[in-house]
Structures are given as C-alpha cells and as structure tokens.
Amino acid sequence: MEDTPSIVFPCASYPLKVISHSAPELVQRVVEVVRIHVDDFDEQTLSLQPSRAGNYTSVRLLITARSEGQLRALHGDLMALPEVKLVL
Numbered sequence: 001m002e003d004t005p006s007i008v009f010p011c012a013s014y015p016l017k018v019i020s021h022s023a024p025e026l027v028q029r030v031v032e033v034v035r036i037h038v039d040d041f042d043e044q045t046l047s048l049q050p051s052r053a054g055n056y057t058s059v060r061l062l063i064t065a066r067s068e069g070q071l072r073a074l075h076g077d078l079m080a081l082p083e084v085k086l087v088l
Helices: 026-037 068-079
Strands: 011-021 047-050 056-065 084-087
Touching (some): 026 056, 068 084
C-alpha cells in the first residue's frame, strides 16, 4: 500500500488551481467562493493563465488551508460554478 501525502494543518501557501471556461466574471466568482471558506485570502496570490486558444482559463491561487473539511467544502463550492471544469 502506498503512503499518501498528508497535509499538516494549518498549511500556509496551499496551492489551488481552478480550470474553467473563460468567462468575464470568472475571477470575481472564484474569489467570492474562496472568501466564503478562507477569511484571510490574499488576492495578490491569484494569477491567470489563459489556454492557447483562449477558451479556458487557469486561475491559480494560494490559501491557508486550515482543515480537510475546509478544503472539501471549498472544492465542492468551486466545482458547483457552472463554468468550472476542474479544481486541483
């Protein structure tokens, strides 16, 4: 059986990547969801990477992860956004 990596909470600078269809309100929607779960979120950690064709955008950000429950809830809420395809 393989050892799965464990996260020691709190985990500062925990990376998230949200891959989504490009949309005008994408960043605002992602930030709104992140702020529900991460009260000390710093928007300066956010960066965007458009796909070559411009159809998709990767939103990368860093958060302070406080628990597995927080990460699961954040993942679920981000995946509930209609334009979001994947959260890593």
